[in-house]
Amino acid sequence: MSLLNVSRRSFLQGTAAGLVAGATGIRSAAAADVTIGIVYVGPRDDFGWNQAHATAVKALKTLSGVKAVEEENVPETDACAKSMESMVNLDSANIVLGTSFGYFDPFMVNLAKKYSKVEFRHAAPLWSADKHPKNLGSYFGYLNQGHYVDGIAAGLSTKSNKLGFVAAKPISSVLSNINSFMLGAKKVNPNAVVQVIFTGDWSLPVREAEAVNALVDAGCDVITCHVDGPKVVIETAEKRGAKTCGHNASQAPLAPKGFITGAEYKWETFYKAYATALGKGEPLPNMLAGGYEADMVQNSPFGAGATEAAKAAATTAIADLKAKKPIYVGPLKDNKGKVVITKTYDNLDPFLDQMDYLLEGVVGSIT
């Protein structure tokens, strides 16, 4: 697969260069031109994580002077290093973006050392100044803010006051999305509870469908999720007549009747920032992270499942988040009764990245 792509790309590049040379004789790329290489772990149209990145790259291509080279379905093995290296050597990429967790170490770390003139950025908070090269870095969005807005809309769109959450694994980013969703729902609807089901892995379509069925059978009338491809969850919930909130990318087309809104990344902001800085020859930040206050996350446009009250409250919540109003207002207990958050934390506080508990109001257990 990757071999095929490389040869196709080099072929195209060869012919393009030949055409340009033949037409103008001397013209070469202008100094301000920026080439961005991006590598995805799955298909670009998965209604999830990869699609969110691909949508941003599509927007980036509309900018003048910016070229993007993409490669999808690249596993977290040596294959990703080869793809990235070919983007540097064949496409003269100025910056290479790796969007999957496992690309970082050792592949991107080694490439950054080998090609010190090229910038490498990775979509997870793994970079640290004392361990890694300076032309490497991390970027990520606080998606839990999107889930908080989802929670607010869901809390005002439910009739049974039971909200279902299909989650893959109990790691901190997932737990933070579940807790934020619950806090949003509780804020507008004190009777709301969030019932969580962990499937155990990132992509298990049959078990995800079973989980949705089990949640709906237990009385949940709004379903949301944090799994790799939310397609199965959203479609199954729609079939069962439950409302849905999305995750990662917009799943609105999958649920014409019950879609409320969804938590989405806005990678466009990151990628445009990189392209602009590179075009001007400015240094890139090693760490680029934020939420609504930095326009780095967003919510999908409201679907038919959202009530008027939900739309109004969610819109207010978005304005609050942009004004940096905190989500985690302490003290808060976990669902076993222990106080785990003693004070009010800022939305980007590193303390919240270490989450290993489900808050009171969430029915579920991380073990």
Added chain:
Amino acid sequence: MSGDSPFIIVLLAIVGGALRVSTPFMFVALGECLTEKSGRVNLGLEGTLVLGAMCAYAISFHSGSPWLGVLAAGCAGSLLGAIHGYVCKLPRVNDIAIGIAMMLFGTGLAFFFGKAYIQPSAPRLESFSLGAWTGNQQIETALQINPLLLVGVVVAIAMSWAFANTKWGLIVRMTGDSAPAARAMGVSVDMVRFLSTTAGGFLAGVGGAFLSLFYPGSWNQGLSSGQGLMAVALVIFARWDPIRCAFAALLFGATGAIGPALQSVGITQGYYFFNAAPYILTLLVMIASAGSKQAARNVPGELSITK
């Protein structure tokens, strides 16, 4: 709905799970049962399942008829089965190794051609409910039955009958138990195995159609997540008996529903353990049944894994 007792909810989920999840297992297990009865092992059925799922979805999308998709899935499956059946008759070819190669080939092919079908929505198979008379929406949903499940049950019964009562059944069993005996009777061993593997591939392909056209009912690359391999193991579990294959598939589907169902009623501790329920149960039944002399007698004598 929330007034129902947790026990009823879990019970309904288990029954519903058996009816929803078991069909692909059943088809793949029946296909593999036929192939192994003829004395060959086809480990490639995972690939067949995935390719069947992709073809069914694609054809249903283009033609607008899901049943045409099911047929296409079966044909794609028989093609993979035929390749396996043909290659394995060549001298010094190991059927296990070819099976693994065919598994990778099938999934690779499905991913390559399936790219364009991740986004579009294809018409799905219709189902009917055995619980409509109760007027209870929950029971009605749990008892949703797809016609393919019934087809699977009929195939299981027909296969079981044919093995015991027809000349064709006898030929397949004889080829599987003793190739020299079959040759002495003037039967072409290679031809019997080729046809059995092809027919087995057809069934596995149809199992794939169920995945993409009914439950979970969409095409994506992680769709099967190893179900084809588990179904091959189920044949050993069912000791090469089609009827037992059908029951094993139902049992596997039912236990698979335990994990999510328990979490949905608030029994949340230890979900990794409950999610492993199907595998634990399989192990226990295997241990309990493997000791008997009857079990050893059921194994086709020509299988390369037992020879």
